[in-house]
Amino acid sequence: MTDVADTLPAEPATLDQTDAVERTLVLVKPDGVRRGLSGEVLRRIEAKGYTLAAVELKQATPELLAAHYAEHEGKPFYAPLVDFMLSGPTLAVVAVGQGVIPGFRSLAGATNPTEAAPGTIRGDLGRDWGLKVQQNLVHGSDSPESAAREIGLWFPNL
Numbered sequence: 001m002t003d004v005a006d007t008l009p010a011e012p013a014t015l016d017q018t019d020a021v022e023r024t025l026v027l028v029k030p031d032g033v034r035r036g037l038s039g040e041v042l043r044r045i046e047a048k049g050y051t052l053a054a055v056e057l058k059q060a061t062p063e064l065l066a067a068h069y070a071e072h073e074g075k076p077f078y079a080p081l082v083d084f085m086l087s088g089p090t091l092a093v094v095a096v097g098q099g100v101i102p103g104f105r106s107l108a109g110a111t112n113p114t115e116a117a118p119g120t121i122r123g124d125l126g127r128d129w130g131l132k133v134q135q136n137l138v139h140g141s142d143s144p145e146s147a148a149r150e151i152g153l154w155f156p157n158l
């Protein structure tokens with residue numbers, strides 16, 4: 001008789017090695033948290049099949065935002081962007097899965113919510129409010145280098 005242990009895979013499917021390699025930082029920005037859309041964003045990430053590795057509601061600080069948005073310093077929307085990001089708590093999320101960096105950017109949609117396609121988070125749930133900075137509900141890392149840097153900033157213990 002075959003021992004049942006011999007028929008089991010060496011590793012459970014949930015410990016798939018390829019899924020462990022790509023991680024992205026997602027933020028539900030203060031507008032999304034205020035509007036009660038944190039759960040909807042998490043739902044879309046999970047419905048797509050990505051895994052949540054960390055989820056934490058945080059109040060950003062000027063120091064954290066200066067580091068996070070360093071690439072935008074000097075742009076006309078920089079100060080309004082930092083003020084907006086300080087205006088309430090942000091839900092910081094690390095999502096995991098093959099292709100999750102471009103995959104979440106695709107779920108988020110275009111930066112300008114007016115142009116973001118229906119079906120995307122910004123296209124379905126966001127709009128232009130006529131402010132100096134676009135309040136577009138979510139952030140997603142745009143490259144493996146940005147993801148590593150941003151995860152280190154928002155989750156220094158991860």
Ligand code: DAT
Pocket residue numbers: 072077081110111132133134135136138139140142
């Ligand atoms: P994304 O968040 O799509 O990566 P980004 O990194 O270029 O976009 O800009 C960061 C945020 O700044 C963006 O989510 C909304 C705001 N923003 C960008 N460009 C803007 C603009 N031209 N006018 C107003 N707000 C802008």
Ligand code: MG
Pocket residue numbers: 142
């Ligand atoms: Mg960006």
